[in-house]
Structures are given as C-alpha cells and as structure tokens.
Amino acid sequence: MRRFILFPLLAFAALAAFLGASLGRAQSTELPSPLIGKPAPAFTLTQLDGPPAPFGPRDFSGRVWILNAWASWCAPCREELPVLAELSREAGVPVVGLNYKDKPDAARRMLVKVNPYERTVLDSDGRVGLDYGVYGLPETFIVDARGIVRYKHTGPLSREQAREKLLPVLRQLAGK
Amino acid sequence: MTMRTALLVLLCTPLWALAQPGASLDERVNALSAELRCVVCQNQSLADSQAELAQDMKREVRSQLAAGRSEAQVVDFMVQRYGDFVRYRPALQPSTWLLWVGPLLGLLAGAVVLARRLRHTPEDPHDLNDADRLTT
Numbered sequence: 001m002r003r004f005i006l007f008p009l010l011a012f013a014a015l016a017a018f019l020g021a022s023l024g025r026a027q028s029t030e031l032p033s034p035l036i037g038k039p040a041p042a043f044t045l046t047q048l049d050g051p052p053a054p055f056g057p058r059d060f061s062g063r064v065w066i067l068n069a070w071a072s073w074c075a076p077c078r079e080e081l082p083v084l085a086e087l088s089r090e091a092g093v094p095v096v097g098l099n100y101k102d103k104p105d106a107a108r109r110m111l112v113k114v115n116p117y118e119r120t121v122l123d124s125d126g127r128v129g130l131d132y133g134v135y136g137l138p139e140t141f142i143v144d145a146r147g148i149v150r151y152k153h154t155g156p157l158s159r160e161q162a163r164e165k166l167l168p169v170l171r172q173l174a175g176k
Numbered sequence: 177m178t179m180r181t182a183l184l185v186l187l188c189t190p191l192w193a194l195a196q197p198g199a200s201l202d203e204r205v206n207a208l209s210a211e212l213r214c215v216v217c218q219n220q221s222l223a224d225s226q227a228e229l230a231q232d233m234k235r236e237v238r239s240q241l242a243a244g245r246s247e248a249q250v251v252d253f254m255v256q257r258y259g260d261f262v263r264y265r266p267a268l269q270p271s272t273w274l275l276w277v278g279p280l281l282g283l284l285a286g287a288v289v290l291a292r293r294l295r296h297t298p299e300d301p302h303d304l305n306d307a308d309r310l311t312t
Contacts, residue, residue, distance in 0.1 A: 007289070031215065034259040101228075126232055133257040135215040135229055 033133060033152040040067070040143045041131040045121035048097075048104055055121050057147055060094070064173045066166075067141040068117070069098040069129055072106035074137040076156035084140075085116035087162045091170040094118035100137060101126045142166065144173050180280070205238045208247055211265060212237070215258050 035041075044056045068084060070077040088095045097117035099107045104122060111117070123129055132141065135154075142151040151169045153161065199207070206223055212233065214225035222230045222237070233254070240250045254262045266272040 031259055031261050034256060130232065130236060131257060133215075133259070135258065 031133075031135070031154070033149070035133060035141070035149045036152060038149060039147050040141070040149050041128070043121075043123075043128045043131065045098075045123060045128060048099060048107055048120040048122055050119050055096070055119050057143065060096070060143070061147050062145050064093050064145055064170060065143050066093055066095040066170075067098055067132070067143060068095055069100050069123075069132065069134045069137055069139045071100045071102040071137055072110040073102065077138045078110060080138050080156045081111075081114040081116055083157045083159055083162050085114055086159070087157070087166060087170075088116055088118075091167055091174065093170050093174070096121065098123050098128060098132070098134075100129045100134060140166070142169055142173070201238070201242055204241050204247070205234065208237055208241070208250060209234050211251070211263065212254055213262050213264050215262060221264055 040057045042057060044054045047053075047055050066084070066088065068080075070080070072078075084095050087093075095116050095118060097120040099120055100123050102122075102124070107120065107122075111120070121128075126134075132139070138156055140153040140157060141149050144150050150173060151166065153166065157166070209223035210221050212222045214220045214222050214227055214230040214233070216227045216229045217225050220227075220230070222234050225231075236253075237250055240253065241247070245253075251263065260267065266275055268276055
C-alpha cells in the first residue's frame with residue numbers, strides 16, 4: 001500500500017520540476033524567426049535620400065548585408081544607431097535601414113547625427129515589415145551573399161551583443 | 177474511427193473550420209482572428225487586441241479572405257512570417273504530439289492505477305491494514 005502514496009508524490013515532484021524549469025524561460029518574449037535559413041523576402045521600396053531608383057534585396061546579392069527595421073517613433077532604435085554604425089564599420093558590411101511605418105521627414109531628422117545606413121528604404125504601410133515578421137522594433141537581420149536570412153536579433157542591440165553575437169556570424173559569412 | 181480519435185480530431189479542429197458555409201466575410205474574419213495570436217501582446221488573439229500590429233494583421237486577414245484565399249492559406253501565410261507561435265491552437269505535428277496526447281495519456285495512466293487499485297481491494301476485512309480500516 002505504501003507504493004500508492006509514493007506514486008502521486010513522485011508524479012507531483014516530476015511535474016513541479018518540469019514547470020519550475022519552464023518558469024525561467026517564460027521570461028523571454030523573443031520569438032524564434034521562421035525566416036532563418038530561408039531566402040530574404042523580396043521587396044522593391046523607394047529610398048530615402050538615396051539614388052532615385054527603388055531598392056530591393058536583389059541589389060545586394062553576392063554581398064553579406066544587414067537589414068535593420070527601425071522608425072523615428074521608436075526610442076530604442078535611436079540608441080541603437082551608433083552600435084549599428086560601429087558594427088557595420090568593424091565587419092565591413094552594409095546596413096540597410098527598413099524605415100517602418102514612419103514619415104520621411106521624421107526619419108531624416110533622426111539620422112542627422114548618426115546614420116549607419118548605406119541605404120534607407122521606406123516601408124510606410126508596414127507591408128514589407130509583415131513579410132519579415134516584424135513585431136517589435138528594432139529588429140536586425142543578417143542576410144548572406146546568396147540572399148538567405150542567417151540570423152535575427154529582436155530588440156535594441158547593445159555593444160556586447162553586437163560584438164559577441166552578430167560580429168562572429170558576419171565574420172564567418174564573409175570568410176566563406 | 178474510435179471514440180477517442182474522433183474526440184481528438186474535434187479538439188484540433190479550428191473554429192473557422194466549423195463556421196457555416198454561407199458565413200459572411202465579417203464572420204469569417206472574426207472567426208479566423210480568434211485563432212491567430214497577436215505577436216506583440218502574445219496572450220491575446222488578433223480579435224481581442226487593439227495593438228497596431230494586430231490591426232494590421234487583421235486587415236491582412238480580411239483582404240486575403242476577400243481576395244478568395246482560404247482560411248488555411250491565410251494561416252499558412254501568418255505561420256511563414258511569425259512562426260507556429262502565431263497559431264492559438266497548435267497544429268497537430270510531431271513537435272506538438274505530446275501536447276495533444278499528453279493529457280489523454282495522463283487520464284489513461286490514472287484509469288489504470290484506479291482500476292488496479294479497485295481490483296486489489298480486499299473483500300475480507302481480515303486482510304485490511306489499519307489505514308484502510310479507518311476509511312472503510
């Protein structure tokens with residue numbers, strides 16, 4: 001009969017351990033991107049203060065590049081600008097700014113001091129953002145020379161994250 | 177089909193699949209929005225959320241349904257962009273197999289334990305130990 005007391009106790013302990021282990025991970029609101037390993041969704045968008053021709057991922061095929069979704073109404077995006085500029089310089093990789101649901105004037109004003117973007121494209125209605133699964137700005141994607149998305153970072157990039165996470169990926173892709 | 181598989185299939189059936197064939201666009205948009213998660217708020221469906229992104233996604237659902245795409249196609253569209261997380265009702269696939277069948281397994285295990293226990297209940301009062309005597 002003692003077996004029957006032990007069984008619920010063990011079952012409870014197992015359940016508690018399982019739930020307890022999941023508790024720590026529940027803090028994370030970051031979603032894994034289904035885009036990783038897939039081709040970067042195509043788009044053709046007007047550029048902000050760039051060449052008059054529209055820009056699309058095809059224009060950068062053969063190069064490793066970074067796509068950064070941002071907007072002037074997003075405060076963390078502003079803090080991230082110098083980090084992106086530094087990362088781009090250090091890795092020797094261009095950054096394309098996807099200006100998400102913003103006004104060109106406001107976007108231009110934000111880039112006066114620091115502008116990490118080789119190109120800035122205007123996604124005024126957020127349609128391209130939807131294709132990239134953008135759900136919280138800023139978001140940063142690394143696209144390889146074959147146009148495949150290789151990495152995604154959600155949220156503002158700190159210097160440490162840029163150096164420890166993105167830079168090694170960029171170096172590895174450039175080395176190939 | 178056994179009773180149990182029938183029940184499982186019913187549980188996995190999305191609301192929109194149960195909608196009337198002649199449902200209006202509004203009804204279809206609402207039913208489908210209740211099945212899709214707002215990825216910013218995460219614990220609300222598109223139907224419940226007032227977040228801007230949820231509004232955009234709902235607009236996308238409406239325009240795609242209006243353009244003649246099926247509910248399953250719209251769900252696939254969202255899953256391709258936001259991942260499986262966007263479904264409020266997880267799809268029945270290898271990675272979610274335990275999720276769907278787990279509770280049934282638990283119930284089954286409970287039933288087995290209960291059945292064994294009942295079968296072993298002694299009829300003869302002399303077989304009872306002290307603990308059992310108190311409860312009978």
